[in-house]
Amino acid sequence: MLYIKCPHCGMRPQIEFSYGGDASVKRPELNKEISDQEWDDFVYNRKSLRGKHLELWQHISGCRQWIKVERDTATHEIFKTFKADEEVA
Amino acid sequence: MSQDFRLDSVGLINRDIKLSFKFNGKKYFGYEGDTLASALLANGVHLVGRSFKYHRPRGFFGAGVDEPYAIVQLYRNNETEPNIKATEQELFEGLEARSVNCWPSVNFDIGAINNFLKIFLPAGFYYKTFMWPKSFWYRIYEPFIRKAAGLGVASIKHDKERYEHKYEYCDLLIAGSGPSGLSSAYAAAKNGAKVILAEDKPRFGGSLLTDDVNIGNQSGKDWAEGIIAELKTMPNVVVKNRSQIFGYYDHNMLVMSEKVSDHLPKTKKYHPNKRLWYIRAKEVLISSGSIERPIVFGNNDTPGVMLSSAAKEYLKVYGVLVGKNPLIFTNNDSGYETAIEFQKHGVKPVILDSRKNPESEIIDEAKSLGINIKNSYVVVAAQGYKKVKSADIASISDDKKQLGKIESITCDCICVSGFWTPSIHLASQSGNKTKFKEEIDAFVPGTSKQQETTLGAANGVFSLEETLKTSFQKGRELSKKITDNDKEVSIPNVVEKKSSKHDKFWCVPLPAGKNYKRFLDFQNDVAVSDIEIALREGYRSIEHVKRYTTLGMATDQGKTSNLNGLQLVSEIENKVVPAVGHTTFRPPYTPISIGAIVGREVGKHSKPTRKSPMHDWHEKNNAVFVDAGVWLRPRYYKRGNENLFEGSKREAKNVRTNVGVCDVTTLGKIDIKGPDAAEFLNRVYTNAWLKLPVGKARYGVMLREDGIVMDDGTTTRISENHYHMTTTTAQAANVLSHLEYYLQIVWPELNVNVVSTTEQWAGAAIAGPKSRDVLQKLFPNLDVSNEGLPFMGYMEGDLFGVKARIFRISFSGELAYEVNVQSDNGDFMWQKIMEVGEEFKIQPYGTEALSTLRIEMGHVAGSELDGRTIPYDNALEGLVSKKKDFIGKRSLQRVAFTADNRQRVVGVVPLDKKTSIPEGSHLVKDANAPLPNPKLGHISASCWSVEYDNPFSLAILKDGKNMIGEKLFVMSPLKNKVIPVEIVSSHYVDPKGERVRS
Incomplete structure (x- = not known):
């Protein structure tokens, strides 16, 4: 079980969180004409990375904030966590 | 029956409390502090089971967690539990146990015929044989295998025992209370670190309980007792016996199973049977010791053949002689310790040492005691069926290839020591890549992966002096990092007689003309010949060899067999052992009760039960309740005998x-507030929300980004910037997370707050x-x-x-x-x-x-x-705005979603107006079409229409829009029903919606 540092609450066990997928995916702007490919890339297409991955988690049984977690998908090492509005260096 | 093999006043058992127990229906006596194994051995019982494949007689091989044979079915307090190791089960008054894998009895077992058919049951036998003919699988092969397989029977009764889970945090978690665990715990505790010390056995001390060593001018055992006593008084230390750390998971979380009640006739009131500890540790010290390795020889599975360390433990801890005429077969000094113990208690052992001229203090001691030592000698084969009666022995050449003349020697047990295998399981589970240590012929942990350190024998260090030194040091060093204290602990002087060198010899060659079975894996009956077959048939990877032969796949996970298996593969393949590699270690280290894993989350405790404030009223008024998600809702209010x-x-x-x-x-309720609330709802729902006046409600549908309907409900504008949203009962939590996601991640510029008010x-x-x-x-x-x-x-x-x-x-x-x-x-x-x-x-x-x-x-x-339908499918396309953008809108342009013959909700009425339509049934055009009959749609919901007094259903039907008036068939193979039906509008009652506006 992972041990995740919520930037709002501190170190918390994984059971308090729910996973939210790739954090680098940006939703296309509203009312913008976009191609099928762009939309598919947003909705469906994800890279299944091995290694460093920036992902979203929600501290669902805690502060309910969505946070960003930089995690190694192979080793589960967590490098850093960020608030939702925090810039990822 | 008297305890003929029990010595007077030797051991750590409590002779004041005599316990009676039954094994295979026969009554015996033992003492408090015995295990079932030691008590049986005290009574001279060596035959405890039958082997898995050949049903060969099985005795005791070890004295603890590594035991491959002595697995019994336990009966306790009117319950039964399978897969219990007699070597771990502590004796209690009234204990009852039975042998497994034998019928009708352990003494006369029909399945033993397999032993004589063994040439027909080689490696891969099941794979090869039961593949053909295919139709035989269900009728003949599977029932046969199911009956023949298995080590015991799980109870089908509800388990009345309680199991607890506990979460704990500590600075140092120490696995094992042997010399290394004790000294590192002591040093860390002195520095004020929060320490948990776990020992799987009832007694603390590990090898110190049985090894002939001195620490600080006391016996190893006394020193261990002193340390434990002091640790127990320290508020920052938790010491736990009967507690097995069985899994090392991510981010330094380990799981430990504490046997709270297994040693008692009955669980105490308010106590659990077992307690599972989830421990998050800053540092983990693995001091899990080592397990003695067997030497492979003919018929080495005969009852009476056991590890020399086990024989020593039975003697020193339980005061039990495993034989009165012992033969010790060793390739290192450990066998001598066992022999000396026998000799000291009036039993004359014979030592066969594969080494030519070994020298050490302990060998000198053995010689001075007059023990018969035969150097460059090996056991070729054990003789005897249900118990060792004699051994065929021979001298062996220096290159270990040639046997001398076979001689027979009478003996009633053979104690084997093929040196020691570090217990690297936990280190390996943590992700540590192990490395092969040539001088001990075994794998040891490599570079630490997580915050873990392996010490002592588990790290391949067999010198007590070095173990104590490194463990004190490590305990002090790691705790200092955490607590910043640095108390000096003096390292006691150590007297140890045995050297930690061994002879690289693990398998006795077959004598000419003999075809003895030489077992590697004792529980799964994998012999040297099976590995040879696997390699001959082209299996190369050790993982494949394992699966093909089942080597190391039994419940003991190859604790005693893995390394010898690797040695054999490396020898045949002419590769070095590290090139062969070992199979992956996975949790659990030893079998763990399912009950302990589940904990208290059983039955009604598996999820919370939520009740509305009106629940009591419903109950008083004969409501029959139904589970609706986590809620209990009245299904109907029963009047008289109504169904x-x-x-x-x-x-x-x-x-x-x-x-x-x-x-x-x-119903889910979400309070939405903020100046941008209307804009937010406008983006969340498919319909328009900007112009909803205060004091008005509106029905809304929300989609996922893939265009599928997520939820529906009404939202009401309470005041200018305040809305009250309702969701379905089932989706309430998901909708809240969904809204939070868009507010926090996608559109943080919107000034809106949401909170659940359900x-x-x-x-x-x-x-x-x-x-x-x-x-x-x-x-x-x-x-x-x-x-x-x-x-x-x-x-x-x-x-x-x-x-x-x-x-x-x-x-x-x-x-x-x-x-x-x-x-x-x-x-x-x-x-x-x-x-x-x-x-x-x-x-x-x-x-x-x-x-x-x-x-x-x-x-x-x-x-x-249902997570598969879009607004059109639900006849909700009128609520989809063409003017504005919203979540999931772009997906609705997908080709499949705009197809002319798109599925759509319709009504379904049986032609006879009588037959109820089962939910989940399929709609087909032709009831007699050949299978697979093309499915046009499915029945999503059924009821008995009270308006028309006939059955009515909703269905999601392909091209539903153009199917109104069509006659189709509803098919339910499950309910064995074929019902002719007519497709009608889904709005069966009041299609114009006049009543709601009346």
Whole structure:
């Protein structure tokens, strides 16, 4: 079980969180004409990375904030966590 | 029967308490502090089971967790448990155990015929044989294998025992209380670190309990007792015996199973049977020691052949002689310790040492005691069927290839020591890549992966002096990092007689003309010949060899067999052992009770049970409840002998003719506030929200980004920047997360806050033609006329002194209102509704009537919004705005979603107007078409229409729009039904929706 540092609450066990997928995916702007490919890339297409991955988690049984977690998908090492509005260096 | 093999006044057992127990129906006696194994051995019982494949007689091989043979079925307090190791099970008064894998008895086992058929049961036998003919699998092979396989029988009764889970945090978690665990715990504890020290056995001390060593001028055992006693007094230390750390998981979380009650005749009141500890440790010290390795020789599975360390443990801890005529077969000094113990207690052992000229203090001691030592000698084969009677021995050449003349020597047990295998399981589970240590012929942990350090024998260090030194040091160093304290601990002087060198020899060659079975894996009956076959057949990877032969796959996970298996593969393949590599170690280290893993999350405790504030009223009024997600909701209110069908029909009918009231507290409710709330709702829902006036409700549908309907419900504008959203009961939590995601991640610029208010409001839906009369009685001062409170209107009122919200919304399709009050007042509200409604013949209605009402109205719900349908499929495309953008809109342009013959919700009526249609049935064109019969759609919800008094269903049907009036068939192979039906509009009752506006 992972041990995740919520930037709002501190170190918390994984059971308090729910996973939210790739954090680098940006939703296309509203009312913008976009191609099928762009939309598919947003909705469906994800890279299944091995290694460093920036992902979203929600501290669902805690502060309910969505946070960003930089995690190694192979080793589960967590490098850093960020608030939702925090810039990822 | 007397305990013929028990020595007087030797060991750590309590002779003051004599315990009786039964094994295979026969009564025996033992003492408090015995294990089932030691008590049986004290009584001279060596035959405990039969092997897995050949049903060969099985005795005891070890004295602890590594035991591959002595697995029994345990009976305790009218319960039974399989897969219990007799070597771990502590004796208690009245214990009952039976042998497994034998029939009719362990002494006469029919399955033993396999032993004589063994040439037909080589490696891969099952794979090769049972593949053909295919039709034989179900009828013959599988039932046969199922009957033959397995080590014991799981109880099918409900487990009455309680199991607990506990979460714990510590600075240092130390696995194992041997010399290394004790000294590192002691040093760390002195520095003030929070320490948990775990020992799987009942007694602390590990090898110190049995090894002939001195630490600081006391025996190893006394030193260990002193340290433990001191640790127990320290507030920052938790010491736990009977506690096995069996898994090392991510981010330094380890799981430990504590046997709280297994050693007792009955679990104490308020105690659990077992307790599972989830421990998050800053640092982990693995001091799990090592397990003695067997040497492979002919018939090495005969009862009476066992590890020399086990024989020593039975003697020193339990005062039990495993034989009175022992033969010790060793390739290192450990065998000498066992031999000396025998000699000291009046039993004359013979030592066969594969080494030519070994030298050490302990060998000198053995010689001076006059023990018969034969150097360059090996056991070729054990003789005897149910017990060792003699051994064939021979001298062996220096290159270990040539045997001398075979001699026979009488003996009643053979104690084997092939050196030691570090227990690297936990280190390996942590992700540590192990490395091969040439001088000990075994793998040891490599570079640490997580915050773990392996010490002592587990790290391949077999010198006590070095172990103590490094462990004290490491304990001090790691705790200093955490607590910043640095107390010096003096390292005691050590006297140890044995050297830690061994002879690299692990397998005795077969003598010419003999074909003895030489076993590697004792539990799964994998012999040297099986590995040879696997390699001959082309299996190369050790992982494949393992699976093909089942080497190391038994419940002992190859604790005694893995390394010898690797040695063999490396020898045949002519590779070095590290190039062969070992199979992966995975948790659990040893079998763990399923009950312990599940913990208290069984039955009603597996999820919370939520009840509405009106629950007591429902209960008093004969409600029959149904699980709706985590909620308990009244399904119907039983009157007299009514069944569900009759009761729900009565309730639904009463809504259509008079008035009913339904508890809708369980609906998800979300409070939405902020200046951008309207804009946010406009993006979340498919329809337009910017112009909804204050005091009005609107029905809305929300999509996922892939265009699939996520949820529906009404949202009401309470005031300028304040909305009250309702969701379905099932989706409440998901919708809240969904909204939070968009507010926090996608559109953080929107100034909106959302919070769940599901529990804050109690809700009652009052529905039926007379609902306005009821409402007027509840709120005599309000204008609730059709003009004063029109359809989708909202107002606030005073319900006999209680603040209430009134929504004119309808799920039943009748004129209806929903009244919300603060949860605390829910019961009060409900009683008032029943009170004022009495003159209008009000009746409560449950979820079954609720479903009936919505189905015949064609209102879609969870069974249509099933995560696979888009708005069009649910006839909701009218709510999809063409003008604005919203979540999921772009997906609705997908080709499949705009196809002409797209699936759509329809109504279904059986032609005979009588036959009920099972939910989940398929709709087909031709009932007699060859299989697979093309499916046109499925029945999503069924009811008995109270309006027309015949069955009615909703279905999601391909090209549903153009199918109205078509005749199709409903097929349910599950219910064995074929029903001719007609497709009608989904709006079966009041298709124009006049009633809700009346």
